[in-house]
Amino acid sequence: MSTPGLPVSELMSRLQSGQLTSVELTQACLEQITRHDSRVGAFLSIEPEKSLEQARQIDQKRSRGEPLGLLAGIPVAIKDVICQKGTVTTCASRMLEKFVAPYDAHVIECLRRADAVLLGKTNMDEFAMGSSTENSAYKVSRNPWDLERTPGGSSGGSAAAVAAQMAPLSLGSDTGGSIRQPAGLCSVVGLKPTYGRVSRYGLIAYASSLDQIGPFSHDVTGAALLLEAIAGHDSRDSTSVPQAVPAYSQTIDQPLQGLRIGFAREHFAPGLDTEVEQSVREALRVYQKLGATIHEISLPHQKYAVAVYYIVAPSEASSNLARYDGVHYGHRASQFSSMIEMYSASRGEGFGSEVKRRIMLGTYALSAGYYDAYYLKALKVRRLIRNDFDNAFREVDLIATPVNPTPAFKLGELVNDPLAMYLSDIYTISANLAGIPGISVQAGFSSGGLPLGLQLLGAPFAEERLLRAARMFERETEWHRRRAPLAG
């Protein structure tokens, strides 16, 4: 195992004892990137000098005995949807090819305060629209477990960067599963916090009522540390909730007594791969062995989640993406003879086909005459989906589900079939619609050696419980110790 593949807690103790410096660790990450990223395609940009300079300063702070932040000296890769001051932030779109962020996102400020090292910007589906990272305007990312397959999306680069041991931690964003789905496909831990737990200030908006930023890590403890560093109130995001942040990393190793875990019959429907299903059933047995009780629950409106999401998310996206008009910032066409032509040529050239599809879907759903039939109805069903969860969480503490209906699919397999691609989000989308937190943890491998994930969903602001429950499973199963067999 290379150094950046070690668990964050181990890296932190080596840094503390002086066995390892942050410069050495950052260099080891950069070496992994040099060795493997031409094949994996996890990063869109790195700035080695800047990262090493940050690491150097943290090492000096440590040697002077100054107080250090929570993630002192640990490199973190950042999905390219998050603004980092002075760094190109493209959202994997031609539209923002030359956009240099003029300010830091809230989460970047938090990372600087935590003395983390900003390692580089990771590949993603353009504007976070997709489930395979094939919608990037720049390159395809590959699954480190099988380079012919997708790492998932839209945060595929962030998941692959951790899985390929290029970064011990990374940040992604999750609007409909974009952290949990790639985590499941790449055998890493990924967590989507409760809506409002992490500030969206400086996160380039896709669908504002669904978007949340969250961590990727090899293990649950690493995810807890990174969440602890980025969570908390921020007055610049009006949906950020002023609720104290528990010290997630402190309680993580305390097992939960009397844990009640639900599984929904609606989640075990046709279309679910048998090995995926078996791994979730096996996970339930593990929890039972650990003293949890298992309860069958019902989420009757779950079947509408994908349909509702693909009205709500594109509607919000069509509004959010109206700002890319070629005037304020972003791509501007060079040839036009009128203002309207300038708008349409700039947008026509700047956006890729999936983004255009979403804008058209959303504009249609919001237009006069269709608003009530589509958008308003979708909002009503969204409420029913949330009610289902509220009811379920009166009976159980957590809900266990698959993350993905199948293991990682081949690159090119679904990209020309948008509907099939949309259905790969069937298990993750409802958490965003309901605003609840969810975590994806490693739950084994298929007979073909592909990662399988387990999703745990919790009530709003139950991240602490979610992390502790995930850690109980991890400690018992040890799937998180395996690393992708990268050649070269």
Ligand code: GLN
């Ligand atoms: N795959 C979903 C979509 O395409 C979710 C993406 C996300 O969570 N950002 O919209």
